[in-house]
Amino acid sequence: MTESHAEHVGTxxxxxxxxxxxxxxxxAAAGQQVVLLERGRAYPPGGFARSPAELxxxxxxxxxxxxxxxxVWSFRAFDSVVASGLGGGSLIYASVLLRKDERWFVDEQPLPGGGxxxxxxxxxELDPHYDEVERMLRPVPYPLDRPGYTDTPRAHAMxxxxxRLGLTAERPPLAISFAPEPxxxxxxxxxxxxxxxxxxxxVGRRTCRxxxxxxxxxxxxxxxxxxxxYLSAARRHGAELRTGHEVRAVRALARGGYAVDYVRHGRHERNGPNGEGGGERGDPDGRGDGGGASGSPHPYGSPRTSRTLHxxxxxxxxxxxxxxNTVSLLLRSRRNLPGLSPAVGSRFSTNGDHLAFVLRARRGDEPRPMRPSRGPVITSSIRLPDELDGVPGAGRGGYIQDAGYPGFVEWLVEGAHAPQGVSRAARFLAGRLLDRISRAPDPSLSGAFAELLGDGAFTGTSLPLLxxxxxxxxxxxxxRGxxxxSTWTVRGGSAAQFERTRTLMRQIAGALGxxxxxxxxxxxxxxxxxHPLGxxxxxxxxxxxxxxPYGEVFGHxxxxxxDGAAMPGPVGPNPALTIAALADRMCTRLLEHRPATPRAAAHRTYPRRTSLQFTEELRGRYAPGADGSRTEPFAFRLTVTADDVDAFLEEPDHEARADGWIDSPSFGGRRPVLHGSVRLFADGRGTMRYRLHFTDAxxxxxTFAGRKDLAPGAPARLWTDTTGLAFRVLNGHGHEPGGTDAEILGTGTANLGATDLARLLTTFRTTGPHGTAALTRFGRFFAGELWNTYALRRP
Known part of the structure; x- marks a missing residue:
């Protein structure tokens, strides 16, 4: 492919x-210059496929x-369907907007297979952003209690x-307009x-049918x-929406900023705030024919893709x-994004998605109507308890929802349902044959045709469950190639989750006969x-x-x-609202740190920092109280990060960030570190200081306050001094490393074992340019301080 002349924009x-x-x-609403690139086309009302030829x-x-x-994507252990169009997954999702449960925002929760x-x-932190997204998308529950909507049997059945199962079915918020105006x-x-x-x-819109x-x-x-x-509002504020633009690669520029390489599908691609780009009314991507080839337009496909790389x-x-696609871009562009985290590609999950069916439901001796084609796709949601809810042995929680489908699908299912359909057809043909050889054929065929079509009992009494x-x-x-x-498989760590889900779905089917x-x-x-995530x-x-935590790529x-790639684990409920809320939070942070003027933004350059991190895990004993009469196990694991190695080495405090957890029975088991720091040889002294803020159960x-003191002139003590840590636990959150005013809740010691040290040495990582040189400088600094303290001879 050839490459065209580049243009430059703010975002x-x-x-x-x-x-x-x-x-x-x-x-765009904040006055920033925004160009959005979308590979698919726009779909106005009436523009979605329905006929066999279109579908x-x-x-x-x-x-x-x-x-x-x-x-449609297919991997070794799962298949997946996502969307391509202006509006992304919102064009084909079931409109459910549920918030992630507060207790499911886990921190350092052990996983079955490790990690x-x-x-x-x-x-x-997310609730204000949930509020903002809901204000824009205006979700409401299905109006089951209103006249004209009560005849939705599957909602009542759920x-x-x-x-019957001791659970609760709720009507989740749906981003659907049932009323013409608020x-x-x-x-x-x-x-x-x-x-x-x-x-x-x-193009005009109508309420849900x-x-x-x-x-x-x-x-x-x-x-x-x-x-x-959101997209209509973005365009109103000046964002330029370009459909038919598929991004192939991204790369960091030496002067700062990024280059984006893309190809074009179709003829007209631009849609500015006033509809620039030649697009016809109702088709903002400018392709009234949906991007079909010249002379043979087709609204749902086009052989035209430019080979020019823009x-x-x-x-x-x-x-x-x-x-x-986001993960593919990062993996393909790895060489052009130096120092990209080794975690790229990790923490993938399917959000526990599973599809099953309730078949031929009954109420006593009578068929139980479901009418899955009546209503929106989802009307009800049943929440599965989680062990985090305080239900011992419950495992990892989830949701089960009903799933409606279009009326024409009922014809397909009934027609394919054997042997009943074959039997009806055989009886119909046999009757017509008997009529032809009979001297007095029955001229009325209404009953015969009714029997041929059947009573729709199978589809009318069956229901998909999500x-x-x-x-x-x-x-x-x-x-690969x-x-x-993907390496994910249902037979891995998620097997228990899926079996529990299937058990409850089977119980729902049984409760409905x-x-x-x-x-x-x-x-x-x-x-x-x-719902692919991670x-x-x-x-x-x-x-x-x-x-x-705000979505900015480390080192870049x-x-x-x-998008969903940023999720560090499954959301649990339908993830759309959480993805949008995290994006809103990201933008709030981004705008708080923007340059003072648009001109500054246009000429902004970014320093290329190199960060370094390592992880250590220590275990020991803790003595609650002042007398130290009893002790208990105590452990902590920290990932220590110097966000800028050069600044870390130059500053006299040599302070690095510490994230992780402490584990102590006195404080409720494993507790996350809310704010932590480690100071190595601050002000040239032979002391390593740890300061960790956490909360008890x-x-x-x-506050965990620990220190390692290196004794000058005693080389034999090198091992014990550098691997042993004396600590105190203080009441409150103190900020002064040497402060002694806080109440002391207990004292203890922790040590780094030989195997732990070997493991620590494998955890050193750098992110950013010149990582090897940064690691070497850090090693010289650390070894130099030990030499100064113990008068050891350099190797």
Whole structure:
């Protein structure tokens, strides 16, 4: 491919899903220059595929000339469906907006196969951003108690099944407009007034018709999808939305900022705040024919893909192309992003997705109607308890939801359902044969045709169930043979989670008097997921995360990840709201640290720092109280990070950040470090000081204050001095390393064993340019201080 002349902008956002749309809106609303690149096309109301010919081409595979909505991925142990279009996953999701449970924001929770799940952000921090996203997407529960909506049998069935099992079925918030305007009563199919966010499609919308077509794309515009909300508002504030732009690579520039390489699909690609780019009304990507080849337009696929590689550079780059594509970009661009965390590709999970079916439900001796084609896709949600809820032995929790589908699917299922369909057809043909040889054939065929079509009892009394939950994020995404590959398997650490989910789904089917069946691929050890998460997780340091807790990539200022790839573990419920809230939080932090003027932003350069980190784990004994009459086990594990090695070595305090946990029975077991620091040889003294803030099980603030004292002139004590730590635990959160005013709650000692030391030496990592040189400088500094203290001869 050839490369065209590059252009430069303030911010490039790659992808228009829940992370990218939020970022584009927040930055544009703050007056920033924003260009959003989306590979797919725009889908105005009425633009989604419905006919067999349209659905046959509504898939994403540019190699086959397909540029449609559905992007299907297949890995060794699971298959996955994601979206390609302006609005990303919001175009095909079921509109559920649930918050991640406060107790599920775990920190250092051990995983079955080893390692820990850590969320470096809590529910209290996210709640204001949850509020903001909900304000934009306007979710409401399904109005089951309103006239015209009570006839939704599956919603009542879910509530009854939950009650029989001692659980609760709730109506989750849905980003769907059931009423034509706020404050009005719900009524299907009414015209909706435009909101103050604008309407980038320029096509009218109607309230939900209860047709069950949410996952195919809403042709009425009743879903408050991202194109109708965040993206319309972003364009109103000046963001430029470019569809048909597929990003192939990103790279850091020597002068600061980033370059983005992309190809174009179709003819017209730009959509500025006033609709520039030649697009027709209702088609903001400028392709009235949906991007079809000249002379043979087709709204759901196009063989036209430019082979010219274009480049756009920017001061700030937000990757939000969806989990698979964002991780693929990072892996393919690794050589051009020096110092990228080794955690890239890690902590992948499927969010516990599972599909099963209730078959032929009954109430006593009578068939129990379900009518899955009546209503939106999801009306109800049953929450599975978690051991974190205080339910011993409950395992990792989750959710089970009903799943509706379009009416035409019922025809397909009934027609394919054997042997009943074959038997009816045989009886119909036999009757017609008898009529032909009879001397007095019956002229009325109404009854015969009714019997041929059947009573729809199978589909009318059956119901798909969707499950999701806290599976184990032990998968890895990696490149294999130039293509994305995954190591995740349901037979790994998540096996217990899926079995528990299936058990409850089977119990729901039994409570409804029906049979139970998993989706067909399950029996081949395969999972179906629409919620792939992880691969570029947030974390407290580069050893465990690709990004910091605000989504900025470690070692690469101005590079952010804002989609499902940033999740450090499963969300549990439907992840859309949490992804959007984290993106909103990211933007708040980003804007607080922006340059003072737009001109400064345009010419901003970023220093290339090198960070260093290592992890140590010590164990010992702790004596609560003043008398020290009894002791108990005590342990802690810390990842020590010098964010800038040069600054760390130059500053007299030599202070580094410490993240991790302490483990003590007196304080409620394993407790996360809220704020920690380690000072090595501060002011040239032979002392290493540790200061760790944490809270006990009751939320009381505590401070761990430890020190290693190196005795001059005693080489024989080198091992014991550098591996032994004396500490105190203080009441409150003290900040002065040498302070003695706080109440002492207890004292103890901890030691680094020989095997622990060997393990520590394998944990040294650097991020940023010239990592080997930085590690060498740190080693010389440490060895030099030991030499000065113990008068050891250099090797």
């Amino acid at each position: 490039v956002v790659v992808g228009s899903g829940f992370g990218g749309s939020v970022a584009a809106y927040r930055l 046959g081409r509504a898939f994403w595979d540019p190699r086959a000339g397909l540029h449609g909505l559905f992007d 820990y799940e850590s969320w470096p952000v809590g529910r209290a 509530r009854e099944a939950a009650e 404050g009005a009563g719900p009524e299907p199919g009414l015209p909706m007034a435009d909101t103050d966010q604008g309407n980038l499609h320029g 209860l047709c069950g077509e949410c996952n195919l794309g809403c042709n009425d515009g009743a879903k408050n999808s991202l194109d109708h909300t 480049t756009i550079s920017c001061d700030r780059l937000v990757l939000a192309a969806g989990t698979y 499950a999701m939950g806290r599976d184990v994020p032990d998968g890895e995404l990696r490149m 130039g293509r994305l590959d 029906g049979g139970y069946a998993d989706h067909p691929l399950w029996h081949r050890g395969r999972v179906l997921t629409v 691969g570029a997780p947030i974390g407290r340091h580069p050893g465990t995360g690709v990004c910091d 200022p101005g590079l952010y990840v804002a 009751d939320g009381h603030p505590r």
